[in-house]
Amino acid sequence: MAPIIGKAKAAVDISIAYLTGIRHLFHRPYTLRFPQQRYAVEKGYRGRHLLHLDRCTGCGICAWICPEKCITIVPRGQRWYPQYFYGRCCFCHFCTDYCPEFALEETVEYDIAEYTRDRLVWSPERLSKPPVKKDDKYVFSVDTIGGASQVPQKEE
Amino acid sequence: MSAPPKPVPLTTVESTETSESGAQTLTLSVGPQHSGSGHMRLIVEVDGDIIVNVAPDPGYVHRGIEKIIELRNIIKSIPVIERPSIIDASNLNHAWVRSIEEIQGVEVPRRGQYLRTLLNEMNRIMSHLYWLSIYGVFLGHTTMFMWPLGDRELFIDLAEKLTGARITYSYLVPGGVRRDLPPGFAEEAVKRTEYFEKRLKEYDRIFFNNPLFTSRAKGIGVLSKEKAIELGCTGPTLRGSGVDADLRKDEPYAAYPELDFEVSTRPDGDSFSRAMVHMDEMRESCKIIRQIVKKIPSGPIRRKAPIVLPRGVAYGRVESARGECSFYLIGEGGDKPYRARYITGSYRNMAAIPAVLLGNRLADMPTAWWSIDYWPVEADR
Structure with a gap:
């Protein structure tokens, strides 16, 4: 008798497993079609750096604290500024934390991949430009009925 | 014997x-x-x-991190220490800052302790979910590969709001943490953990109650209680053999003494027990996260700590997702440590690999082997 009960229970459990999976055929997807659909990160995200040229004194504390040695201090006329090599940067943003003059800032720009190695070297002038506004509008949202998925951000 | x-x-x-x-x-x-x-x-x-x-x-991904630490100052070491197990980054980071604070004699503010605990528990869930997805695909269950990896996004996104980075946070620094809670975080955390607990029930239905899994996992790769203690196992591997050992209870650190949670143990010591310990821990972590956002005290998040490591010896250890992670640190007065011994949970659990595999069939190897949650990069360091 016992084997029959065991087999029946196994059949029920397998059916439940299949039904659980089938229910999710109609679930909204978790993934985005990057770069057509772009994920919007919030302010405070540790993307590439923004350098305020007027505040920077060229003291070099950012280069000292950088764990990956990706910052070089380069001369520009009478002054010195940091230059970043993003091929090495690990985006820990200790440089931003340690800057005594608040000359460095995090930006929400996260896609800075380039085709050549040279383009990954960001000069002080390039770092000082604010990020270009892109069509980032998808956010990760959880609601109790539809579940978790990436949805377009609500217009404010 | x-x-x-x-x-x-x-x-x-x-x-x-x-x-x-x-x-x-x-x-x-x-x-x-x-x-x-x-x-x-x-x-x-x-x-x-x-x-x-x-x-x-082992040894294919050895990076000599102990030597790298000796050549860098204590702040610069933080991103390196996270690298062995980036899916469990903040727990490894916590062991490092604990050992530094022990030498420096710095006391962390209570709000900082709570924020550390919050990120640690989120990391524990993320790490267990990663383990679960690989376990699923090892057993040929593709849905169990996709779902946990998708649900990791719940907590990755939450951690991104808190720390600014998705996986490698470098959030814990000597003296406290780097950022405070963003507005609206508490509601979002409660909503997501409640949703995630519903998902865990679905995991049970599709995988853990599924005879396709239970028939392959129950009674396979048995590690007895005595053997687990003898081999020096730790973490879910030890608790899956019925030993009630968890540093969060045994030697409470950060905000754990003030939080209410259970240590999950299973007596059987087989692959199924070890898998269920992981599931129970994710449920407990959800409870802990909700308690933290409710009970978190106000005040400063960080106390000023010098960048110098005074002369002294310290041993800092935490319960990471894969077991006990510890640092034995010797300071000599400079900004770099004289020596830092770094031991992780996977390294301790390596001894259990032959023990769970011997006597089993080759086809049972994935079930038994991956139930130990052995992460080669973390073990090789």
Whole structure:
């Protein structure tokens, strides 16, 4: 008798497993079609750096604290500024934390991949430009009925 | 006490040999590029399809992190220390800052302690989910591969709001943490953990109650309580063998003494028990996260700590997702440590790999092996 009960229970459990999976055929997807659909990160995200040229004194504390040695201090006329090599940067943003003059800032720009190695070297002038506004509008949202998925951000 | 297994030549790729009694065995090399072993090699000797000898061959992803730490100051070391297990970054980071604070004598503000605990528990869930997804695909269950990896996004996104980074946070620094809670975080955390607990019930229905899994996991890879203690196992591997050992309870640190949670143990010591310990821990972590966002005190998040490591010795340890992670740190007055010994949970659990595999069939190897939650990068450091 016992084997029959065991087999029946196994059949029920397998059916439940299949039904659980089938229910999710109609679930909204978790993934985005990057770069057509772009994920919007919030302010405070540790993307590439923004350098305020007027505040920077060229003291070099950012280069000292950088764990990956990706910052070089380069001369520009009478002054010195940091230059970043993003091929090495690990985006820990200790440089931003340690800057005594608040000359460095995090930006929400996260896609800075380039085709050549040279383009990954960001000069002080390039770092000082604010990020270009892109069509980032998808956010990760959880609601109790539809579940978790990436949805377009609500217009404010 | 059985006789120790005879050594297997490390150069072997595939060979047969005949013992004195006339039985023929075959030596197989699983890894290091095998999808079923990760970045390591298991040299398995089989008689028919029964495993008679196993020799783990780690070291393919050794990076010399202990030496790198000696050459950098204590802040610069933080991103390096996270690298062995980026899916469990903040727990490893916590062991490091604990050992530094012990030498420096810095006390962390209570709000900072709560924020550390919050990120640690989120990391524990993320790490267990990663483990679960690999476990699913090892057993040929593709849905169980996709779902946990998708649900990790719940907590990755939450951690991104808190720390600014998705995986490698560098959030814990000596003296406290780097950022305060963003507005609206508490409601979002409660909503997501409640949703995630519903998802865990679905995991049970599709995988853990599924006979396709239970018939392959129950009674496979048994590690007895005595053997687990003898081998020095830790973390879910030890608790899956029925030993109630968790640093969060035994030696409470950060905000754990003020939080209410259970340590999950299972008595059987087989692959199923170890898997269920992971599931129970994710449920407990959800409870802890909700308690933290409710009880978090106000006040400063960080106290000023010098960048200098005074002369002294410290041992800082935490319960990471894969077991006890510890630092033995010697300071000599400069900004760099004289020596830092770094031991992780996977390294301690490596001894259990032969113990759970011996006597099983080769087809049961993925179930038994991955239930230990051995992460080669973390073990090699």
